[in-house]
Structures are given as structure tokens and as C-alpha cells.
Amino acid sequence: MAIRNIFTGDAECLYKVAKPVEKFDARLAALLDDMADTMYHADGVGLAAPQVGILRRVVVIDCGEGLIEAINPEIIETSGEQCGYEGCLSFPGKSGYVVRPNEVVMRAYNRNGELIEYRGEGLLARAMLHECDHLDGHVYLEKVTEAPEGFEAPEEDCEEE
Ligand code: ZN
Numbered sequence: 001m002a003i004r005n006i007f008t009g010d011a012e013c014l015y016k017v018a019k020p021v022e023k024f025d026a027r028l029a030a031l032l033d034d035m036a037d038t039m040y041h042a043d044g045v046g047l048a049a050p051q052v053g054i055l056r057r058v059v060v061i062d063c064g065e066g067l068i069e070a071i072n073p074e075i076i077e078t079s080g081e082q083c084g085y086e087g088c089l090s091f092p093g094k095s096g097y098v099v100r101p102n103e104v105v106m107r108a109y110n111r112n113g114e115l116i117e118y119r120g121e122g123l124l125a126r127a128m129l130h131e132c133d134h135l136d137g138h139v140y141l142e143k144v145t146e147a148p149e150g151f152e153a154p155e156e157d158c159e160e161e
Contacts, residue, residue: 048134059131070108077105096144
């Protein structure tokens with residue numbers, strides 16, 4: 001297990017489409033372990049493999065309800081709407097107002113190659129969408145809009161994904 005370097009800003013790996021994982025092997029397990037270590041070390045709630053320079057469809061998420069390891073994840077259902085501030089470990093110290101669906105169903109493989117369905121609401125749904133965007137080379141900054149008047153910005157930095 002090791003902490004990996006998180007690429008930030010203009011790093012090319014953040015803007016490329018990641019390839020699906022084909023082998024569920026020890027190398028994948030090591031990547032997942034490192035990604036979880038790296039996410040917890042950076043105090044994030046999610047991390048996608050392209051953020052550590054690996055262009056594979058792998059994400060880890062933990063919004064306080066336990067670690068989710070998602071391989072080749074797909075968002076299969078979304079509903080509702082949530083408005084709030086969002087951040088990203090690849091853009092430290094920044095946050096932006098992003099409107100996203102409030103409920104999400106995500107289907108992904110675990111490290112053993114078993115297909116699992118996850119339901120997320122609120123922050124978890126936001127993290128799932130944010131991390132899956134990374135796999136297609138998209139960052140949340142593309143989705144930032146101006147907060148409506150009177151909408152309270154967070155006093156502290158919001159959680160970084
Ligand atoms: Zn991010």
C-alpha cells in the first residue's frame with residue numbers, strides 16, 4: 001500500500017477517456033489499495049484512477065458510510081436534483097456550485113469481478129457522478145454555474161472528491 005501522487009490542474013491524464021479494466025488481478029487490487037490510502041490521506045470522499053495518472057475505469061468513494069471500490073462503473077439511473085458546492089482533490093482549495101441529480105444508481109464490478117448495484121443519495125450520489133465524470137476526462141469545473149442569490153456558500157472548504 002502506498003500513497004500515490006494526485007495530478008492537479010492542467011495534467012493531461014485528467015482530460016482523457018479511461019479504458020475499461022479487463023483483468024481482475026493483483027495489480028488491480030494494489031491500485032485499489034493505493035487509491036483508498038491516497039483518498040483517505042488527502043481527506044477526500046472520492047478518487048478516480050486518472051487522478052493518480054492511471055487511465056483505467058476505477059474509482060474509490062467513501063462518504064462516511066464505508067469504502068466503495070467501483071470498477072468499470074456505470075450510472076444507470078438518476079433522479080431528483082441537488083444544488084451545492086463541490087470540490088476535487090485535483091483542484092485543491094477550490095470549490096464551485098454544481099447542480100446534480102440527487103439519487104443515483106451505479107452499477108460496477110468489485111475487485112473480485114462481481115457486478116454490484118449501488119444506490120446513492122445526496123453527497124454519495126454527487127461523489128458517484130463526480131468520479132464517473134473523471135473516467136470520461138471531465139472535471140467538475142465544466143459544470144460549475146453561479147449560485148442563485150441568497151444561496152449560502154460553505155464557510156469551510158467543502159469536501160473534495
Ligand atoms: Zn475530482
